[in-house]
Amino acid sequence: MELIPTATAMENFGCHLARACHHRAILHLCGDLGVGKTTLVRGFLQALGHRGIVKSPTYTLVEPYQIGEYQIYHFDFYRLGDPEELEYLGIRDYIDGNVLCLIEWPEKGGAFTPAPDVQIQLSHHAEARLLELKACSEIGQSIIAHHKRMAD
Numbered sequence: 376m377e378l379i380p381t382a383t384a385m386e387n388f389g390c391h392l393a394r395a396c397h398h399r400a401i402l403h404l405c406g407d408l409g410v411g412k413t414t415l416v417r418g419f420l421q422a423l424g425h426r427g428i429v430k431s432p433t434y435t436l437v438e439p440y441q442i443g444e445y446q447i448y449h450f451d452f453y454r455l456g457d458p459e460e461l462e463y464l465g466i467r468d469y470i471d472g473n474v475l476c477l478i479e480w481p482e483k484g485g486a487f488t489p490a491p492d493v494q495i496q497l498s499h500h501a502e503a504r505l506l507e508l509k510a511c512s513e514i515g516q517s518i519i520a521h522h523k524r525m526a527d
Contacts, residue, residue: 378506379497389417389419389422392415393422405482423442425440432451437469458487494515
């Protein structure tokens with residue numbers, strides 16, 4: 376577990392996480408509203424070279440980014456009415472190949488949500504945030520190990 380004291384620290388965490396990722400990974404971002412999921416994604420994308428605005432795709436469900444050699448999809452399932460909508464969206468097509476997927480509110484997609492390589496649990500802790508990383512695959516173990524080496 377890590378204590379993240381500010382929004383800037385959350386962006387920095389996202390930056391370090393991006394540098395630990397390969398060209399293919401699925402990251403689940405879990406936590407209540409306002410806990411910093413999109414802030415983490417902003418730092419992640421900026422570390423890879425994105426210079427524009429990063430907004431949560433709450434209404435569109437997905438925001439694609441092509442940054443150099445990276446194909447990244449930022450999903451937000453918060454307003455998903457029915458998990459089956461992901462099937463109509465073509466969720467499997469998005470995760471096919473060398474892509475990085477960051478999924479906010481993955482639990483709302485039920486069985487249609489792609490399995491994570493890394494689950495990121497965020498929670499409020501006074502004025503700060505508590506962050507916990509959990510590897511869910513070999514790719515996830517590699518990402519977390521790389522992240523820990525960079526943090527040391």
